[in-house]
Amino acid sequence: MTKRLSANETRRAISRFGIERSLLEAFGYADEMVRHRYAFHRHTKHQLLSPQAGVVMVETADALHVVSPGQAAWIPAGVRHATTVGDAPAYTLFFPAVKFPSPVESLRILPAGSLLRELLIAGTTAEKAPATVRHSLFTLLHHTCIEALKNPAQPALRRPQSANLGRAVDYLLQNLETATPALLARHAGASERTLRRHFQMELGVSPERYIQQARLTKAMQLLMNRQPFRTVVEVALEVGYSNHSAFSAAFRKFTGRSPVEFRAGEFPSFRTD
The missing domain is CATH 2.60.120.10 (Jelly Rolls)
Known part of the structure; x- marks a missing residue:
């Protein structure tokens, strides 16, 4: 802990x-x-x-x-x-x-x-x-x-500045396994349509893309934790992926390596496309 x-x-x-x-x-x-x-x-x-x-x-x-x-x-x-x-x-x-x-x-x-x-x-x-x-x-x-530092800046999981969107993101980070755009909208006190507009204006991505980035960012942390040790399947489930193959594909697209390769110690720059 x-x-x-x-x-x-x-x-x-x-x-x-x-x-x-x-x-x-x-x-x-x-x-x-x-x-x-x-x-x-x-x-x-x-x-x-x-x-x-x-x-x-x-x-x-x-x-x-x-x-x-x-x-x-x-x-x-x-x-x-x-x-x-x-x-x-x-x-x-x-x-x-x-x-x-x-x-x-x-x-x-x-x-x-x-x-x-x-x-x-x-x-x-x-x-x-x-x-x-x-x-x-x-x-x-x-x-x-x-x-x-002359290299392009590596993308990070951006944090919103507005209070409403901040509440939605705080909820997301505590509920990665079950979070959906509808639940984020509820915690932001807005409609899904309004939430989407605010995500695009403030963070430059859709709620779905932001949820994915948050899940994969957390997965990187869990994969490298020794205590407690989690298998790749356990990590996938903990961050909201019920399908191991879908998790591995998304993780590879985000980091350039499979979860197993990442855990083994190869760390290229991350991607957001």
Whole structure:
């Protein structure tokens, strides 16, 4: 079970890790606190985050992002976010904004190839290295991230800003197995026709497409969880697919890999078409 930290507990954890200890210091560590959720917070430094295994879920005001071991999240300084860590520790690095400018203002998911992966690991163990070595390492890390940020942004599960649509999406995320456009409309206090119009205007997709994206996003998380372990069929049923073949086909279209391949550790960019 995931432990949800309160705002005060999150602040204490951040203080314990020493994240804000020096505005001019870049550093990293492996966050050993597994199966927990940090409440919404922000940092004065840019953050680079990547799970050692499993997935990390990062929420912002307008989207939910899934970060796999083959990826990393670049979180610019000042961006409010909540982070849910799964069954394995996560690599976390921090870059002083005054020394390492960010070319983007919102959270972005980066591909974490072999070079970035090795640099991430090195960054979490460089605490006792000479200052010049640490500076060179984090400068290289920063340049590597800058290059990765030139790639198109990876789609995320967008969150609505309006209260009515927000209630519908909150209901959906708690009832993935049984949610339908009609039930979402009821919780939004609107007709199905009005709901469809609002989904298209605010989120750019139909309710059916959004439900599918939410189910597949949750499936990615469940597939990578170790405790409790679920078979692919169990995951499919839990997120609302009664047909295993239909689930596998939809998952492959969304991620570029079958559920079995995804669980085995191959993580390409996600698709929305």
